[in-house]
Amino acid sequence: MPHDILVLTEPELKRAVALDLDAIDVVESAFAALASGKVVMPPILSMEIPGANAEVDVKTAYIPGFDGFAIKVSPGFFDNPRIGLPSLNGLMILFSAKTGLVEALLLDNGFLTDVRTAAAGAVAARHLAPSVVTTAGVMGTGVQARLQMFAAHQVRPFERVLVWGRDATKAAACASDIAGHLGIDARAETDPARLVAESQLVVTTTPARAPILKADWLHPGLHVTAMGSDQEGKNEIDPAALARADLYVADRVSQCEKLGELAAAIGAGVWNGKTPAELGEIVAGAKTGRTDDSQVTICDLTGTGAQDTAIATFARQQALTAGAGTTIQS
Amino acid sequence: MPHDILVLTEPELKRAVALDLDAIDVVESAFAALASGKVVMPPILSMEIPGANAEVDVKTAYIPGFDGFAIKVSPGFFDNPRIGLPSLNGLMILFSAKTGLVEALLLDNGFLTDVRTAAAGAVAARHLAPSVVTTAGVMGTGVQARLQMFAAHQVRPFERVLVWGRDATKAAACASDIAGHLGIDARAETDPARLVAESQLVVTTTPARAPILKADWLHPGLHVTAMGSDQEGKNEIDPAALARADLYVADRVSQCEKLGELAAAIGAGVWNGKTPAELGEIVAGAKTGRTDDSQVTICDLTGTGAQDTAIATFARQQALTAGAGTTIQS
Structure with missing residues (x-):
């Protein structure tokens, strides 16, 4: 049955x-x-590609009240x-929740995942960070290190950012990008314990497989x-920290x-x-x-299909408002 | 990372x-x-849409030797x-097995699934049907009833087709289509027992939830x-028939x-x-x-992601040869 499909490229989506x-x-919603218990979110479909150091994940969720549902395919080819x-690519497909017809192809190469992941960090900060954050710390120096700070700053307008990473050059570049984007003080901090001690909000954004944040560094306020762990075997936070915190919150238990x-x-x-709060x-x-x-x-973000459905719906709406994209019939 | 993506619409794919x-x-391969045991084929991701009489399935498989792997999304919205x-829609996405980049979007609305499903029936007939088939019977009167006969005829050039369906008008229309397409005799048969008795090859193509083919109807040669069952609760063949047959073969145990x-x-x-043969x-x-x-x-076809990867790879190749489709950059 021929019908219109909106195709949005990565540059169009970024605009x-x-x-x-x-x-x-929208991610908060x-x-x-x-x-509500009414979302349908099946377990992630995950496929390893043998011999290629690669994995493909498929996520989806149906959210009542949203007109569509997204299916997101995220290939990670780590030798790329x-x-x-880049290691991460992929796309989102938005389907009508009423007819199942394909409504939009969001050829985002992972951009919308970056946005919804950072937005989730902001939701966590909005609901869980102390009411006043003057210094935020970020561990890791990649795209999410930057985006998590950009997002969190909108809900806790901190004055200063500290960046820790294993590579001092990358940490300095990340701090410079954050300072430039937010117009605030940002610098690399070589001592992760000091970074945590001076921060009221810390976001960990690494693919660590051994803890980079020690339980002994926790302090009042x-x-x-932790948003880096999205696969079995990854671990950023000292397990003892989860037990010692006043509150541990999962995105999805x-x-x-x-x-996570x-x-x-x-x-x-x-x-x-005990079953933690979500x-x-x-x-x-x-x-x-x-x-x-x-x-x-402590909030543990592993990434949910519900976020994908939310951001895909949002992206389609924003693109329609802006008159962006190409319509094809199929 | 901008790269070229081939977009193929349903009409382009059909040509x-x-x-x-x-x-x-290609489906046989x-x-x-x-x-070989080297294919990676994760369990199907399946999501029901509450209140919509709808389900979405996602299938994939990595096959060594194929340049790409497909992810197929099949929404079934049964009130459509x-x-x-139509109830069934969807698309296939072909990814590079070397980089994970999206290579082609096959906006087939289920057409390629129809083709690969019928092709699997022909593979089963080629390897399992008696060497000579003069009469083929088909139970069900939908798209697959027709396509299964078109495909099987290429490996067992039978002279006659019998069609049984609950709706006599639809059975007559299906027989007429098959006769016209294959240029052979085809007629509706109201008695399913007689259809089986007169056939050397029978294909069941229904969504039945209670057997439509009885064990007592089995006969030598x-x-x-059975290709209709693709969900829990569906059942076309009398369970006793599986025990009574000389050989039962699964597409995927x-x-x-x-x-199945x-x-x-x-x-x-x-x-x-016992573990049956595949x-x-x-x-x-x-x-x-x-x-x-x-x-x-008896061969039991539930549909595999390996078929999807095979047909998507084939379709992309055929389209490139024909110069079909549109290339977009994203």
């Missing part, structure tokens, strides 16, 4: 979609919907940088968002038990066995978040 | 891809690869016919391909145990508990197929 409060709000290509910091804490035998439950007011500014809170 | 021996051969739309005729036989407690193992010569023309054989 139409900003990492702004509207994007943060997806988390709130997750808490050797031939001058700290919120940590069933995923964090397998892929929670998996590492369970594996280390230090988790208390970020959406705190957004929706169904569970209690931070109750005073001196608490220590 | 470029025929259900011919080349298509059958995918089955042979499955038998009420508003004049019969091959049955792990799927047929859940979704095998699931019904196991559920009914009549399966012998079609690919017979194609590859790793297991024995039909050994004489008087045997009774």
Whole structure:
């Protein structure tokens, strides 16, 4: 049955979609919907490509109240940088939730994932960080290190950013980008313990497989968002930190038990066995978040299909408003 | 990273891809690869849309030796016919198996699934039907009833087709289409027992949830391909028939145990508990197929991601040869 399909390229999407409060709000609404229990979010389909150091993940979610649902395909080919290509690519496909017809092809090469992942960090900061954040710290020096700070600054307008990374040159470049973009002070910090000590909000954005943030560094009035772990075996936060924090929050418990910091804490035998709160439950007011500014809170973001459906719907709307993209019939 | 993506619409694909021996051969090669044990084929991602009588399935497979891998998204919105739309839609996305970049978008609305499903029926007939088939019977009157006969005729050039369906008008229309397309005798048969009795090859193509082909109807020199069951609860073949046949063959044992005729036989407690042969193992010569023309054989096709990767690769190649499609950069 021939019907119109909107095709949006990466440059078109980058012009139409900003990492702004509207994007943060739409991702927040997806988390709130997750808490309603009415979202359908199947387990991630994951396929390893043998001999290629590569993996492909497919995520989706149906959210009541959204006109469409997205299917996101994220190939990660980790030897690509050797031939001058980025590791992460992929696209999102937006389907009508009423007819199943393809409505839009978002050829974003991972851009929308970057946006929705950073937006989730801002949602976590909005609901869990102390009310006043003067210094934010970020661990890791990649795209998400930058975007997490850009997003979080919109909900906690901190005055200073500290950047830690294994590579001092990359940390300096990241700090420089953040300072330029936000117009605030940002510098590399070589000592991760000092970075945490001086920050009220810390975001970890690395693919670490051994903790880079120690439990002993936790201090009153700290919120940590760990967004690097999205696969079994990854681990950024000392398992003991999860037990010691006043509040640990998962984006999706069933995923964090397998892929997140929670998996590492369970594996280390230090988790208390209770079912943690989900970020959406705190957004929706169904569970209690931070109750005073001196608490220590940790949020574990593994990435959800609900965010993909939210950002794809948002991107299509923004593109239509801007008159962007090409329509094809098929 | 901007790169070229070939976009093919349904009309372009229909012009470029025929259900011919080349298509059958490429699907056969995918089955042979499955038998090698080196194919990576994750379980199907399946999502129900609540309140919409709808389901979305995502299939994929990596096949060594194929340059790309397909991800297929198949939405089934079963109330669509009420508003004049087909129930089944969807698309395939072809990715480079070397870089993970999107190489082609095949906006086929299910056409390529139709082709690869019918081609699998021909592979089953080629390897399992008696060497001479004079009459073929088909149960069901939809698109696959027609395509299964078109495909099977290329490997067993039968002289006559019998069509059974619950709706006599539809059965007559289906028989008329088959006669016109193949240039042979085809007629509706109201008695399914007689259809089976007079056929050497029977293909069942229905969404039945209770058997439409009875074990008592099996006769020497019969091959049955059941391709209608692709979901839990569907069942076309009397469970006793699987136990009684000389040979039962699955397209993929792990799927047929859940979704296929095998699931019904196991559920009914009549399966012998042995691991059945897979079609690919017979194609590859790793297991024995039909050994004489008087045997009774049954093949259970639930549909595999390997077929999708094969047909998507084939379609891209055919389109490139024909100069079809549009290239976009993203």
